[in-house]
Amino acid sequence: MIKFGIIGTNWITQQFVEAAQASNEYELTAVYSRHQDTATAFSEKNGGSQTFTALDDFFATGDFSTVYIASPNSLHYEQAVLAINAGKNVIIEKPAFENQAQMEKIQELLKQHPEVRYFEAARNIHTPNFKAIQTQLTKMPVVQGASLTYMKYSSRYDQVLAGKEPNVFSLKFAGGALQDLGVYPLYDAITLFGMPDEFNYFPEFIQTGVDGKGVAILQYGEFNVTLSFGKTTNSYMTSEIYGLKDTIEIDDAGELGEATYIDETGKRTLISEPVTDNPMLPEARDFARVLNDPENADNQADYDRWLNLSVQVNKVLFNLRQSGKIVFYDERDN
Ligand SMILES: NC(=O)c1ccc[n+]([C@@H]2O[C@H](COP(=O)([O-])OP(=O)(O)OC[C@H]3O[C@@H](n4cnc5c(N)ncnc54)[C@H](OP(=O)(O)O)[C@@H]3O)[C@@H](O)[C@H]2O)c1
Incomplete structure (x- = not known):
């Protein structure tokens, strides 16, 4: 134990x-x-x-x-x-x-x-449904980018509207949409497509000074990946990964509840499993596997991959934040 x-x-x-x-x-x-x-x-x-x-x-x-x-x-x-x-x-x-x-x-x-x-x-990339999307992607000879959305109204936005500043919407606590729900589609993108060449964030600010929602564009050699995320409204737009004539459709880029492969004829095949477990169970199991046997070669390889991903996501997140001119209080000179 x-x-x-x-x-x-x-x-x-x-x-x-x-x-x-x-x-x-x-x-x-x-x-x-x-x-x-x-x-x-x-x-x-x-x-x-x-x-x-x-x-x-x-x-x-x-x-x-x-x-x-x-x-x-x-x-x-x-x-x-x-x-x-x-x-x-x-x-x-x-x-x-x-x-x-x-x-x-x-x-x-x-x-x-x-x-x-x-x-x-980063619970999403450990789930069976994320792995099913990854596997499907390897079968698609052409990939032409993606549009990934994760936007949910936060109950704590009620407090902002009432004039308060909960941590998650505070520059003092490194809050905001990019730092919260934005992390999930960013993890999806970097795990699936690697590091982008260029990245820009277009935030929409709220009264506490953080971004309430926004759009980030990751530019890869031959395609773009657009991330839409936010905490001040709800989006029901599906996410999509584009092949040539085929597409992967995902209900929600953060929760990954349902993923469907749509082939060139329009035929739809469900590639996901119903999510019934605690959404943090897959990551808890993955981490335990490494902690219990860190020297095992497969575990070591997974560990190195997750560490590398964490470093890459941190880098892009920071650069996106800079491009959106978001500066936290503890980073300011005075
Ligand atoms: N993976 C996911 O699905 C998921 C979901 C939600 C949040 N998160 C992440 O989890 C983290 C916590 O988020 P949250 O929304 O739970 O944050 P939060 O409510 O602002 O704070 C979390 C806990 O930290 C302590 N805390 C609160 N304010 C503090 C302060 N001013 N100084 C020191 N400690 C303080 C409190 O514990 P005590 O009162 O016991 O000290 C509180 O329960 C964030 O990094 C967030 O991104 C992840």
């Missing part, structure tokens, strides 16, 4: 803990929260025996090998540094880090701690 601790006690951590438990590979042992009553409540509900309100104590005396970090984006870097220095494996929520400088420091730190494994929790 992989003993793990958690940072952040919102619904996403609950979902990850349930996925981890459903995989039968993990045991929750330590809960960190800024508030003792929150840590106690989470622990009583989910079984962690140790609770902490000080991060130093959590990493120094917590009985765990792996930490799942689901704090606001702007805190990921400093918490990951503490974790790696303490020799803990890190599963960090997307987007892992704010910029390339942070990512480079993490890569350096990982070299100094070769026993530590680091995973960015």
Whole structure:
């Protein structure tokens, strides 16, 4: 069993803990929260025996090998540094880090701690349906780009409309649409097509100063991939990957609930499976496989691939953000 601790006690951590438990590979042992009553409540509900309100104590005396970090984006870097220095494996929520400088420091730190494994929790690329899309793509001799959409109204946008600034819509916490739902189609694109040559982001700003929605264009040698994402409205537009006369249609580039191959005659073949499990279960299983047997050649290859993807996504994300002239508070000179 992989003993793990958690940072952040919102619904996403609950979902990850349930996925981890459903995989039968993990045991929750330590809960960190800024508030003792929150840590106690989470622990009583989910079984962690140790609770902490000080991060130093959590990493120094917590009985765990792996930490799942689901704090606001702007805190990921400093918490990951503490974790790696303490020799803990890190599963960090997307987007892992704010910029390339942070990512480079993490890569350096990982070299100094070769026993530590680091995973960015990009759940979509671990799912069976993503793998089915990847397999279908290898059978298509011509690929001419894609249009990928993931746009869902966030209940926290209600708070923005009421004059508040929740973390996910705050420049202070490295929030905004690109940093949130934008990460999923970006992961889809880079995993399927590799690194683009050029990239531009056209954000639409909201009153808190972050992007509420926007369009990113990734330019590859012979085609473009357009990403549409946002948190201030709902889109029901399907996503598509274009062949010559054939197409893959995806209901939603973030959830990947249903994918269909449409051949040159228009005949439709469902290539996805119904999604019934916790959406974080495939990644929890993948990470456990590597943590349980890191020296296995296949596991090592998967690990290297995911790490490389995380570095590439971080790079494009940062450059897209720069092209959209989005600067977080902790990056400003004053
Ligand atoms: N993979 C997915 O499907 C998915 C879905 C949603 C979110 N996420 C990612 O998960 C991460 C957390 O997102 P979220 O929406 O849950 O964030 P959030 O609600 O703003 O904060 C998450 C947790 O961090 C702690 N926290 C909140 N404000 C803080 C502050 N000012 N200083 C220090 N700690 C603070 C809180 O835990 P305590 O009160 O216990 O300290 C809170 O439960 C983000 O990186 C997000 O992108 C991923």
